[in-house]
Amino acid sequence: MLIVSEFDDDDRLATPLGIADPEQALDGLVDARILIVDDNRVSRSVVEINLVRAGYTNIRTADDGEQGLKTVFDWHPHLIITDMLMPKLDGFDFCRWLRAEPRFKAIPVIVQTVLDAPELRGDIFDAGATDLIVKPINGRELLSRVRVHLERRRLIDHLSDYQNRLNEELRAARDMQCQLMPAAEDIAELCRKYPIEVASMCEPSSLVSGDLWGIDQLSPTALRIWTADFTGHGIYSALNTFRLHTYLKAGNASAYDPGEWLGEVNAFLCKVLPVGQFATMLCTVIDFSAGSLAVASAAAPYPIHSEGDDFRLLPLDGLPLGILPSASYETSTFPFGSGATLFAYSDALIETPEADAPALPPEKVADFMAANRSRPLEAIRSELVERLDAAAPAGLTDDLTMILIRHLGAPQ
Known part of the structure; x- marks a missing residue:
């Protein structure tokens, strides 16, 4: 999941997020690998605090797009939270790089932004985002979206594993049938x-x-x-x-x-x-x-x-x-x-x-x-x-x- 944040104003970051109920971190999801990519230290901390208080335990951070991309290749996160405006590699190109790599196409993308213009939303989704949330974010809304996309990712993984096992069994059956x-x-x-x-x-x-x-x-x-x-x-x-x-x-x-x-x-x-x-x-x-x-x-x-x-x-x-x-x-x-x-x-x-x-x-x-x-x-x-x-x-x-x-x- 990619959460893109354009929030670079420290005053806006002070807006209360509303810490969510820890029960929102669903059983089996709390150890999901979550990467936060943001060049603003305060912004990274706000998102990380919400995730930690909700019970998520497997979190890493990166302070620009290039470091974030390297972490993705090394760590293969299930969920990415990133800023949109960053030095070296911005959120748009970061997202496009992910979508261009077959191994990471299945990672959902959620975008945080202070801008709500329809044309910007279109640009964000065209870059490969899966979801979008407008700032100032509410902690419960953030965690609800995180949970929804992690559940979806887990379901897709289970279905993919099942499909792979089924295909293996069908290939074995096909080999047996050829022998007839x-x-x-x-x-x-x-x-x-x-x-x-x-x-x-x-x-x-x-x-x-x-x-x-x-x-x-x-x-x-x-x-x-x-x-x-x-x-x-x-x-x-x-x-x-x-x-x-x-x-x-x-x-x-x-x-x-x-x-x-x-x-x-x-x-x-x-x-x-x-x-x-x-x-x-x-x-x-x-x-x-x-x-x-x-x-x-x-x-x-x-x-x-x-x-x-x-x-x-x-x-x-x-x-x-x-x-x-x-x-x-x-x-x-x-x-x-x-x-x-x-x-x-x-x-x-x-x-x-x-x-x-x-x-x-x-x-x-x-x-x-x-x-x-x-x-x-x-x-x-x-x-x-x-x-x-x-x-x-x-x-x-x-x-x-x-x-x-x-x-x-x-x-x-």
Whole structure:
């Protein structure tokens, strides 16, 4: 807190301040670090006496702005009381220096002044003051303002500590969630075992995500690729990804057919998801020996499939998971020979910056894929991200998942 005093007239300093009740120094605040900066000895003493009589015990003084600034850097006070008109460094520049230093931006600023002109008040607040009190000051008013700003500072500190702890926990949760999805070395191993090229990403809009995806080895010539997107963002949707991963990791969904597999997952989610929560999901099975792609959807965005130079959306529909236990899901089969590509993604790709005016509607994405069919999949993924970043410079408002898979040739 910065209290700026222009009071340099000793006669005015003799004006009774009115010593405040010591109870105004609230429990837990009496040891707050308070710095008084004033070139007038009497003025410093008057303010210090009021603070001491109110019970404050951790007070330092400085007799000009430069010494005050040095004390701020060395001592990091919670509250500063300073004069406005001082040699070497006046109150305006003193305040501006504080506000220019990130470590001290949170220190509140109260200005004492004998001048009450509106233009001066504006100058004082423009310099970075938080509060202002007109002289001759009353001790009770001074201490009340000190207490209010110290309480506010303590609350902000507590909230900041809580936010920091929460962010640390969310970052830890994010690291754990990343471990649920295929790691780079796992994908590299699959690319050695199967005739595929893969590019992927799963980027949360907040620290944790409601998206999840995976690749399961069904046989030496067949892979299951699936994506899931739980409703909402943040912690609640992230917890649901852990639920789903635990269920799938235990092998509870064992059907080979994508539609039947989605039915098994739906039955599970209907039991565990609260009312109002659901998931969209895509399940595909690539059979390299048969050169086929089997696909079933639970309201997932239409995947993009290519055979030869033809890139097109697969208009697959199905009820979201977790709503109706008796829901069934239809499997559709498409050719997937050498050179074929599958692109599965979450709706953030086709609804940024707004669902009604996306930068990359599905048809445009399919055209982009066709125009770039000879490029590496990672380069395609990277350019799509660049376009999204340009369309939403403030950041995505939804979790983004993209999985691109290309069939490179005959099974090894």
